[in-house]
Amino acid sequence: MPPTLRPAARGRARGVLSLEAIVDEAMRIIDREGIDEVSMRRIAGEFDTGPASLYAHVANKDDLLAHCLRRVVSEVPMPTGETWQELVRSWAFGTHNTFVAHGDIVRLTFGTIAEGPKFVDIMERILGALQAAHVPPRVATWGLDVLSLYVAADAYEGWIMGRIFEDRSGRPTAEVGQEYFQQFAERLAALPAKQYPAMTPNLTSLMSGGGDERFAFGVDTFIAGMAAQVPAEGADRADG
Amino acid sequence: MPPTLRPAARGRARGVLSLEAIVDEAMRIIDREGIDEVSMRRIAGEFDTGPASLYAHVANKDDLLAHCLRRVVSEVPMPTGETWQELVRSWAFGTHNTFVAHGDIVRLTFGTIAEGPKFVDIMERILGALQAAHVPPRVATWGLDVLSLYVAADAYEGWIMGRIFEDRSGRPTAEVGQEYFQQFAERLAALPAKQYPAMTPNLTSLMSGGGDERFAFGVDTFIAGMAAQVPAEGADRADG
């Protein structure tokens, strides 16, 4: 039997093929390089086989990525806090942190309705607090929907920015980022101050702050906007 | 000369090759089918030639798409309104409408810092109004940044949703969308009301409203949050 090697000894240098192992490998690539670097051939290569072998465990690439997304979503921690504001804030940060830790997988959340038992539990917890604080149901549900969209957008943008910065060979990411923005600042500073009286004095604040600070600002501002739509205490119902 | 056809008569059935014509064709595909359907071969095919011909006018595919994005960004209208709130709202809607009209090109805005003379003019207009209304510079600049991220995220999500719905063969998009969400509503309604006392009564508002309504809610809520950070009139400076 010269052509066929001993079957049991062939391949699988790095473990046996299974759905979990495939998702593991895909997550490893996503975490370090992003979704676009995931290919069926590359994953299969890690198991010393061809891409066709994966299709016994996964319907197609989208299905594989959906499995990855489900795993990440299940990692989002239960938020903590006393007030509904703290709870919503904690949830936004927890979700943000979870996605930021997993490359650009967050981009798969666009157009996806979150599910899973753990997610439902988290929603129950937050909606309960909002309801108890007399936040109108529409403000509560739509507010969480909007906020989740913002969280995803910021996490995605952050990943793209980070990739641009680290491409500039070596150097600390924050430093390269600062330099990157400086280019835009200079181009804006070159504008005639007479023609742009409002723009130029705002340049410093326009460029100030890191990504995390700006994200916190967005979350807090939106929560403040929700709070502004809560009817004044004791004024909503005359009888009670 | 049997193999070589008359050079002048060959090809170009649909116009002569130029940067503008290539971008036109790419935009046509993006508007109707989305970025992923744009390929160098397909565009070249519309001009009865091969993909290599495009590289005389465009550095690569990313460059081509960047040209498309620039064109769309330049279509964003100057916002109108009396108060800064109206102005910001008008800008958010104008930007949203513009991107929604051009497929999923909005996804290219993530990680991109907007530029162009027209964009700077718009920023000048809005920042001027915010400054005149004593909105703190940080709230003004970061607020617009956050809002633009939300606008992009909502436009992108809307495109993905629309594509899912229209895939369901014929039928009006809105109807299919309602049915799509109904599936989730039913799954949530099946939860034990005892274990999820906050979730179940919120189901109707969770599922209510169309995309435009929810987008308007998000914008208005965020503007309210910005307004909450404006110091009370006459209280910011004792001397003045």
Place this chain on the structure above:
DNA sequence: CTTAGCAACGAACACCGTTCGCCAGGACTC
């Protein structure tokens, strides 16, 4: 012992973005 089912997988299909090298024609120089 036979047979059914299934994971494994080599080969191929139809694409993709990009590069190479050649060609034709216009413009400019001598």
Place this chain on the structure above:
DNA sequence: GAGTCCTGGCGAACGGTGTTCGTTGCTAAG
């Protein structure tokens, strides 16, 4: 007028992609 350079056009090819087909070999059930 002849020669040279430049540039847009473009056929062919390279190395990649996701997916499918048809076959193999193993294992468990009958």
